[in-house]
Amino acid sequence: MPQQASPLPPSAAAAEGGSRRARLGALVLAPALVWWAIFLALPMGLVLATAFFKGGAYGAIIYEPTLRNLERALDPLYVGVLWHSVWLAMLTTAICLVLGYPAAVYIATRASARTRTLLLVLVILPFWTNFLIRTYAWIVLLNREGVVNGALEGLGIVDEPLSLLYNDAAVVLGLVYGYLPLMILPLYAAIERINPEVLEAATDLGARPLRALRTVMLPLIIPGIVAGCVFVFVPSLGNIPVPELLGGGRSEMIGNLINRQFLTTRDWPFGSMLVLALMVLLMALLVLQSFVLRRSRQVGVDG
Amino acid sequence: MNQGIRRALVAVVAAATLAVVAACGGGEESGTAAQEAGPVTLSVLTFNDYIPENLAEEFEKKTGNTLEITYITSNEDGIAKIEGAEPGTYDIAFLTSPFTQGLIAADKVEALDGSKIPNLANLYPEAAELAYDPGNAHSVPYSWGTTGICWRQDLVGDTVVDSWSDLLTPDDNLKGKVTMLDEDRWLLEPALKTLGFSLNTTDADELQQAVDLSIQAKSTLLGYDAETFYSKLVSGEAVAVQGWDGWCNYGTAEDANIQFVIPSEGSDLWVDTLVIPKGSTHIEQAHQFMDFILEPQNGQWVAENILYKVPNKAAMEALDPALLEQFPNMAIPPATLLEQEALEDLGEGQSAFTDAASKVKAG
Numbered sequence: 001m002p003q004q005a006s007p008l009p010p011s012a013a014a015a016e017g018g019s020r021r022a023r024l025g026a027l028v029l030a031p032a033l034v035w036w037a038i039f040l041a042l043p044m045g046l047v048l049a050t051a052f053f054k055g056g057a058y059g060a061i062i063y064e065p066t067l068r069n070l071e072r073a074l075d076p077l078y079v080g081v082l083w084h085s086v087w088l089a090m091l092t093t094a095i096c097l098v099l100g101y102p103a104a105v106y107i108a109t110r111a112s113a114r115t116r117t118l119l120l121v122l123v124i125l126p127f128w129t130n131f132l133i134r135t136y137a138w139i140v141l142l143n144r145e146g147v148v149n150g151a152l153e154g155l156g157i158v159d160e161p162l163s164l165l166y167n168d169a170a171v172v173l174g175l176v177y178g179y180l181p182l183m184i185l186p187l188y189a190a191i192e193r194i195n196p197e198v199l200e201a202a203t204d205l206g207a208r209p210l211r212a213l214r215t216v217m218l219p220l221i222i223p224g225i226v227a228g229c230v231f232v233f234v235p236s237l238g239n240i241p242v243p244e245l246l247g248g249g250r251s252e253m254i255g256n257l258i259n260r261q262f263l264t265t266r267d268w269p270f271g272s273m274l275v276l277a278l279m280v281l282l283m284a285l286l287v288l289q290s291f292v293l294r295r296s297r298q299v300g301v302d303g
Numbered sequence: 304m305n306q307g308i309r310r311a312l313v314a315v316v317a318a319a320t321l322a323v324v325a326a327c328g329g330g331e332e333s334g335t336a337a338q339e340a341g342p343v344t345l346s347v348l349t350f351n352d353y354i355p356e357n358l359a360e361e362f363e364k365k366t367g368n369t370l371e372i373t374y375i376t377s378n379e380d381g382i383a384k385i386e387g388a389e390p391g392t393y394d395i396a397f398l399t400s401p402f403t404q405g406l407i408a409a410d411k412v413e414a415l416d417g418s419k420i421p422n423l424a425n426l427y428p429e430a431a432e433l434a435y436d437p438g439n440a441h442s443v444p445y446s447w448g449t450t451g452i453c454w455r456q457d458l459v460g461d462t463v464v465d466s467w468s469d470l471l472t473p474d475d476n477l478k479g480k481v482t483m484l485d486e487d488r489w490l491l492e493p494a495l496k497t498l499g500f501s502l503n504t505t506d507a508d509e510l511q512q513a514v515d516l517s518i519q520a521k522s523t524l525l526g527y528d529a530e531t532f533y534s535k536l537v538s539g540e541a542v543a544v545q546g547w548d549g550w551c552n553y554g555t556a557e558d559a560n561i562q563f564v565i566p567s568e569g570s571d572l573w574v575d576t577l578v579i580p581k582g583s584t585h586i587e588q589a590h591q592f593m594d595f596i597l598e599p600q601n602g603q604w605v606a607e608n609i610l611y612k613v614p615n616k617a618a619m620e621a622l623d624p625a626l627l628e629q630f631p632n633m634a635i636p637p638a639t640l641l642e643q644e645a646l647e648d649l650g651e652g653q654s655a656f657t658d659a660a661s662k663v664k665a666g
Contacts, residue, residue, distance in 0.1 A: 055654065060386065072658075077662055077665050077666060078665060080665065081665045143538065143540050144538075144539065144540045145538045145539055145540060163479060163525075165526075166525055166526040247526070248482075248524075248525060248526020248527060248528070249485050249526050249527035249528070249664070250521055250524060250526050250527065252664050252665050256664075257661070257664070257665060260661070260664070261661075263377075263379075264377070264379065264486065264487065265379075265487060265657040265660070265661070266379045266383065267654070267657060
């Protein structure tokens, strides 16, 4: 470590550095904040405002305040679409967690340094190809004339090709495939950071493996689990191409419903109201996330 | 969050809201804008790959006018561009008949001077009897067609596919191998026609019945597909689909077992048209363009390359008979097309219709 050359006493140096750092921080943050205001806050404001106006023919917006869109969005039909989306996204998240956890543990603790790099590259490799193309690939694999059905028929396991596509299972499969890396990476980061000696200490102090896992390991990686779940859940919930391509448009998710309001039916006010509903849901989720994180930190300190 | 930032945010949102409210204040122009004489650049709104590649070149050779083409992805997109831009931004727009009718009703397109479009004489007499614009007073037709069932004759056993109910309540040969269109005006078509209602209905009770029937039919569908239905027929994944006549031909081109039939309950008639949006400062030259587009070789290009029928008699008669043999639906006569129900602008009723379609997709 380089020698301290400051002529000021340590506390004064810290205070001075603190305010200078604050100013520097504001300066560094300014471009991001301006960006955020123009490209996030402003459009969001527009969406919020639009949600309470009337939609006219051919996409016109009639500037008369109304609650009609809210009423329509609360129709059991559309609430059902939202619920169905939440359910599929939750299922996707759960499957990703179950599949991703062992993979992350292996990569973080068991693999040699070289294998670890290789495995991490493999995890992010799919991102080098467009998501849409990778989703189309599943159609080639799963359709009635596809690779999977061909193999099953060739092996004599089935006589008739199976209908593997255009149902909820295909949608969940596509989502899990697409977002599994977003679960593995934060889990890996969290597990990798744990000092193995901590677990050893727990064992030395008499904790059985399961107890060590539950009271020592789990609180330490909860931030990783929560981050992974949010990373998977959020894009799954609002996903458009997967239900469209693998679900055959038969069971809509909220993203498709919103997409159609803006592009096909051009009912921007109703679309905005649905966006608003989705945002409220996601905000609730983020509040839940920070609550869980705070709890886990407390447990970490108290325990 | 910092108090200052929060206040700034509130200001930004408020400003945005004001901007939205201000944007609606624009007044409506009426009457004809001052015209520009001589060769000009015509601004054209059209769909991708929908006009011959050398059209601009040929048009310039003939009239000296150049073209500036803006592509639209859908009719709704086209309408949004016309309504969102300054009047006079676009001189020509390609739009499908119900949208054309809506613009005419709203007085947003220029009336045409037929004497400046002598090539109107190339059209079938039926093309002047179209309900959305009788006498071609505001639009010229570019292509036309209908929607029906596109099916694999060799994959349905002894089932005869000839009615919408074959798609809605498929027998065992078809079950799970049927797709339908999910574009609003066509999504409810099989149900509305089976129930004997108009495709242009906005009656809440009729729409509800059609919604119920369409939702019931979802359980036996393979899926909704308005983009690749003909590929699904080629691969054999689907054996009978609701599809547009022209697009069915793209399947037939790959597999001659793919056939097209107009269902016995009847179907729709759509016409793609050209209009001059109000406010154009190049009305004279736009007429020249319309006349040019009605020359037989341009209609022939559409028939041969897009595989759409055209209302241009001279163009249809110039086609190689082998083409009509390969794609039998190209030979559907204009009289048969006109027997189908023309899709109309629903005006205020559009939102009830859209709502019904959303219900089917969500249900």
